Amino acid sequence: MPSLTKKAETFTALVLEVFQLNGLLLQAGDRLSAPAGLTSARWQVLGVIDHGPVTVAAVARTMGLARQSVQQTTDALASDGFVEYVDNPNHQRAKCVSLTAAGRRALRKVEQAHAAWAERMGASLGPGVLAAAVEGVREARLRLEKDLNPEEGSHEE
Template sequence: MPGRTPEGDALTALVLPVFALNGELLEAAAVITAPHKLTPARWQVLGAVLEEPLPVAKIARRVGLTRQSVQRVANDVVAQDWAHWQPNPGRRGQNLLVLTGKGRRAITALTAEQHAWADTVGQEIGEKNLKTLGTLISRLTDASRRYRQAAGEEPSP
């Protein structure tokens, strides 16, 4: 079996640092959300419907999670009165998740902490580098999805 290409080696070398970054981002989110009785998962789902009501499947695609995990969190935020279900005029059976006033206030309340974190961390890295990284992450995600789809795997979020 042939070895990897230099590009394959470079991509493989990124895996552990990306996992570490994911863990760090989740920890930072936990610190930001805890004083507001939210979790990173709740924040993610509520943030997805900040601008417009969405069905669970669309939230899952937007945030890159499974429909089942988003459904569980959505049910939780509804039980906490941070959101409610609204009939979807376009698709019966796929209700829309809508922020309540309490949910909007919760998201607004943690905004100052999120801005302070983003400004401080972002300043260390620099706007240009962060924009380049964002573009590269999107390209890498798309390339991996294309590979998996070509291999016959089900598309994921």
């Protein structure tokens, strides 16, 4: 392996921490969402759909995932009665996905559990550390987006 500069080593350390954090967040999400009959992946999809009926492709773009994996998750949610496919006024074949009453109830249950968990976790970290972490990760994400899609530029929120 070639030797890395201090900046490259630090960036690599950030990447490794984010990978580990992602794995732990998925575990925590699975624990929070299990009582509602969901997983982290299903919770994430419901969270996107909660804003109104959208296509699977739009959900995938929002989440930064492959359409096929979101399609599988959405099909499972539909078979369990959490979402339904509805007509898309903008496209004849690409249906939209909409929450059912059961999906909305499950999502609200997870949101309540998440709020308590986020309060506890947020209180365990100093506000300055937390704010700096958010800013640092956001800046890294924006730079990575620009690096991966130089013709599009960054997509700041």
